[in-house]
Amino acid sequence: MFSFPKVSFDESCNTLRSEVRSFLDYQRLNGGFTPCADCWVSAASPEFSQALGAQGWLGMLWPKQYGGHERPALHRYIVTEELLAAGAPVAAHWIADRQSGSQILRFGSEAQKLSILPRIARGECYTAIGMSESQAGSDLAAVQTSAVKNGSGWKLNGRKIWSTGAHFCHYMIVLARTSPADGRNRQIGLSQFIVDLSLPGIEITGIRDLAGSPQQFNETLFENVELPDDALLGTEGHGWQQCMSELALERSGPERFLTTFICLETALPAIAQYADDRRAALIGKLYANLRVLRRMSLGIARLLQNGETPTTEAAVVKEVGTRMENEIITDLRQLLSGIPAKDLPEGFPTLLRDAILHLPSNTLRGGTTEILRGIIARQLGMR
Ligand SMILES: Cc1cc2nc3c(=O)[nH]c(=O)nc-3n(C[C@H](O)[C@H](O)[C@H](O)COP(=O)(O)OP(=O)(O)OC[C@H]3O[C@@H](n4cnc5c(N)ncnc54)[C@H](O)[C@@H]3O)c2cc1C
Known part of the structure; x- marks a missing residue:
């Protein structure tokens, strides 16, 4: 029913892991970053990204002719999980x-x-990512942003919402309607565009989130934006299928269960000073659950490398993984109870506070828990 092939690490993986850890130690010690929770959404540093690029740790799987490094999926997995575990x-x-x-x-x-x-x-x-609109979140096929053929290009009109990072991004991949829906089949007539965000007619406005960040995500308005013909990504009218193939990449990685891990990692030395049976049992449970999730997520990396589109497996990892991220925080509160604040590492309260304030987004972004359960239930033949 589900496939999570077993993956094992060879010597090249261990070498790479050591290199990434040394790099991260160096960056931390030399002011490159202060670890934070939810780092893949909350902490943007072009300097750090460029440093990773210089190491050859971005575009790792892509062909060399496009600037990539032709590394195996497992190598990319190691780099991403080390970065997330470090809160980089x-x-x-x-x-x-x-x-x-x-x-x-x-x-x-x-x-x-x-x-x-x-x-x-x-x-x-x-x-x-330019998918969601105010009336088209879970019901993505309801998007109303339109792209109409206009001479040798396209005219784009509409409004996207929750566009993470749009204020510093160079492009947005926009899902837009290019022809009317075919009766009840609303998935027909959608196309994807690579939209240069510096074009005239684009307005990006920050949305303040619960954690107080004024512009982590945005509302993006497109008003008569003139797109060149080659802004179309892929095939006209195939936007829905293209988006669906993207979701396996979006939902299956270690960022779907490691968002709050840095809090646990940072608190562990203090917890160890107060070790007892209750704490040992909780840590054991968290460790076992994380091992299982990692095993599943690694299996998906292997499937992706084989050219498969493991949409349902990715839904399972995101559904279980984002619940796990919440569980880490709930259990951490129990693990820390009775430990004096003076024994906690410097900066820990801020780290924990930010993780707690970001928790509600984990089970929403990238597809809500209810929607993922629907996908899984369909695969199991239950609906
Ligand atoms: C932090 C964050 C970052 C995001 N970043 C981006 C981004 O970069 N780009 C982008 O395009 N989008 C982004 N999103 C949007 C995200 O994908 C949507 O919020 C999500 O798909 C849910 O859509 P919605 O908010 O419209 O909620 P709705 O679809 O209105 O859902 C509301 C509630 O109803 C439930 N529900 C809806 N339909 C059903 C159903 N059929 N069965 C059972 N329950 C249902 C949902 O589970 C949810 O609990 C982001 C969201 C967050 C929170």
């Missing part, structure tokens, strides 16, 4: 490296690949 500031390049670049590689024209991918791989070019 990876938000600037995250979406571009994880999904938009791969989308362009898969569906883009030669000119699009040559122009955009090398810049992403250098950590210099960032992208946003």
Whole structure:
């Protein structure tokens, strides 16, 4: 029913892991970053992204002719999980490296690949996801943003919402209607566009979130934006299928269960000083659950490398993983109860506070828990 192939690490993986850890130690000690929770969304540092690019740790799977490094999926997995576990500031390049670049590689024209991918791989070019609209979140096929043929290009009109990082991104991959829905089949007539966010007619406005950040995500208005013909990504009318293939990349990675891990990692030395049976049992449970999730997520990395589209498996990892992120915080509160504040590491209260304030987004972004359960139930033949 579900496939999570077993993956094992060879010597090259262990070497790479040591290299990434040394790099992160160096960056931390030399002011490169202060660890934070939810780092792949909350902490953007173009300097850090470019440093990763210089190491060859972005675009790792892509062909060399497009600036990539032709490394195995497992190597990319190791780099991403080490960055997340360290709470490193990876938000600037995250979406571009994880999904938009791969989308362009898969569906883009030669000119699009040559122009955009090398810049992403250098950590210099960032992208946003332009799917959601105020009336089209879970019901994505209801998007009303339209792109109409206009001479040799397209005219784009509409309004996207929750566009993470759009205010610093260079491009947004926009899902727009290019022809009317075919009766009840609303998935027909949608197309994807690579929209240069510096074009006239685009207005990006920050939305303040619960954690107080004034512009982590945005509302993006497109008013008579003139797109060149080659802004179309892939095939006209195939936007829905293209978006769906993107979701396996978006939902299956270690960012779907490691968002709050840095809090646990940072608190562990203090917890160890107060070790008892109750704490040992809780840590054991968290460890076991994380091992299982990692095993599943690694299996998906292998499936993706084999060219498969494991949409349902990715839904399972996101559904279980984002619940796990909440569980880490709930259990951490119990683990810390009775430990004096003076024994906690410096900066820990801020780290924990930010993680708690970001928790509600984990089970929403990238598809809500209810929607994921629907996908899983369908695969199991239950609906
Ligand atoms: C932090 C954050 C970052 C985001 N970043 C981006 C981004 O960069 N780009 C982008 O395009 N979008 C982004 N999103 C949007 C995200 O994908 C949507 O919020 C999500 O798909 C849910 O859509 P909605 O908010 O419109 O909620 P709705 O679809 O209105 O859902 C509201 C509630 O109803 C439930 N519900 C809806 N339909 C059903 C159903 N059929 N069965 C059962 N329950 C249902 C949902 O589970 C949810 O609990 C982001 C969201 C967040 C929170």
